[in-house]
Amino acid sequence: MTKRHDGKTMLVTGAAGSIGFATSEILAREGARVMLVDIAADRLELCTDKLRTAGYDAIGYVADCADENSVAGYAKAAMEAFGRVDGFFNNAGIEGDLAPTHEYDIAMFDKIIRVNLRSMFLGLRFVIPHMVAAGKGAVVNTASIGSERGLAGACAYNAAKHGAVGLTRTAASEVAQKGVRVNCVMPGVIETPLLVGMLEQMFDGDVQAGMDKLGQVATLNRVGQPREVGDVVSFLLSDEASYVNGAKWEIDGGALATIRNDI
Numbered sequence: 001m002t003k004r005h006d007g008k009t010m011l012v013t014g015a016a017g018s019i020g021f022a023t024s025e026i027l028a029r030e031g032a033r034v035m036l037v038d039i040a041a042d043r044l045e046l047c048t049d050k051l052r053t054a055g056y057d058a059i060g061y062v063a064d065c066a067d068e069n070s071v072a073g074y075a076k077a078a079m080e081a082f083g084r085v086d087g088f089f090n091n092a093g094i095e096g097d098l099a100p101t102h103e104y105d106i107a108m109f110d111k112i113i114r115v116n117l118r119s120m121f122l123g124l125r126f127v128i129p130h131m132v133a134a135g136k137g138a139v140v141n142t143a144s145i146g147s148e149r150g151l152a153g154a155c156a157y158n159a160a161k162h163g164a165v166g167l168t169r170t171a172a173s174e175v176a177q178k179g180v181r182v183n184c185v186m187p188g189v190i191e192t193p194l195l196v197g198m199l200e201q202m203f204d205g206d207v208q209a210g211m212d213k214l215g216q217v218a219t220l221n222r223v224g225q226p227r228e229v230g231d232v233v234s235f236l237l238s239d240e241a242s243y244v245n246g247a248k249w250e251i252d253g254g255a256l257a258t259i260r261n262d263i
Contacts (some may be wrong), residue, residue, distance in 0.1 A: 003031030004238050006217030009082035010034045011074070012196050013065050013123060014092035016043035018192035019142070023089055028056035033082055036060045037074045038092070042152035064091035065119035075126040085133050087237035089121040091142040092116075093160075098153035098201050109156040115143045116160035117167075121164045124171050124182075138237045141168050141184040144210025147187065165248055173248060181245045183236050188252025189214045190224045 010027045010091030014020040028034045028051050038044040039064045048060035061077050063070035069108040078085050097105065100225075104255055115225030120141055131137025144157070145165040151158055172182040189195065191211070215222045228249050235241055236249065249258050 003029075003209070004234065005059035005087070006031035006033045006241070008085040008086040009078070009084055010088035010089070010237065011037065011062075011078050011085050011127065012089040012091060013037045013074075013119070014142070015060075016040045017091075017194070018226040019187065019190065019229045020089070020091050021047045023091070023233045024058070024131065025051060025056075026227065026230040027087070027089075028054075028236045028239070032087070033057040035074070035078045035081060037065065056115060056189050060122055066114045066122065068122060070218070071119070071122040071126050075130065078127075079130055085127055085190075086137060088123065088131075088137070088139045088249055089142075089233055089237070090120050090127075090139060092119045092123075093098045093142060094153070095198055096157055098198065100153060101155040104155050107185050107202065113160055117159065117163045119162055120167055124167065126209050128171065128175060128180060128182075132178045135179040137180045139171070139180065139182040140233050140236045143184040143186045143248060145186050145188045145250065145256055147184075147248065148250075148256055168248065169246050176245050181236075181241070183241075183244055183247045183249065185228050185229060185232055185236070186248050186250045186252065186256075188224060188250070188255045189217055190226060190229060190251075192226060195223075217255045219255070219258060220253035222253065224253055 010032040012024045014021055015024050016038035024034050024036050036048050044060045047059050051058035062072045063074045093116040097108050141164050144161040146158045147161040147165045168184040196207050199207045203210040211223050232251050
């Protein structure tokens with residue numbers, strides 16, 4: 001039985017994080033050769049070894065995704081290892097601290113913009129040329145429901161994620177006729193270590209109370225799981241999504257679809 005990504009090569013940044021690794025695992029399980037990229041060398045090694053132990057074709061590359069030379073490095077390494085990049089999950093990012101905009105730490109603002117937005121631009125800048133040269137490819141950027149709404153206390157994160165949608169639409173409009181599709185996903189409240197860290201700040205250490213409360217944001221009344229993002233990313237990177245370009249896919253349990261009136 002042919003798998004969705006048989007014979008394809010995939011590049012995933014932020015691959016040692018929950019969503020990044022879940023997606024890498026799904027792509028590998030569906031037949032792809034995968035390069036996992038992350039700045040956290042120890043976690044990246046564990047994630048890569050886990051895929052290899054399961055019998056998948058995976059390699060790791062340590063990089064600061066907001067650094068120009070590092071991004072050029074992982075793009076070059078992927079080409080040297082695979083000969084091409086069929087799919088790119090441009091996913092690296094951080095949450096940052098929470099504070100009102102008028103009190104927000106300027107250094108933290110700069111850091112979040114650098115990691116969440118500059119890294120996304122650099123990924124597009126150095127990976128897409130290889131896809132254009134090949135005449136085919138698919139990119140998925142990680143945006144957020146914060147790309148559509150104001151999240152109090154998260155001015156830098158929101159600004160970066162609004163920017164992610166802009167980068168997606170712009171790149172999509174530029175390379176579609178060259179055989180390359182660019183889309184983004186907008187995860188809602190997903191159970192990750194980053195979310196746990198935010199909930200510890202927001203709910204004075206009571207993470208479960210935070211999970212219960214934030215789960216009510218979604219009409220499905222629960223927090224999402226990383227694999228539920230990965231499944232959508234896998235589809236968007238596949239030939240099944242051949243007519244999807246410049247889109248933003250909400251993976252939020254219905255949070256953006258309505259105004260809740262039953263909670």
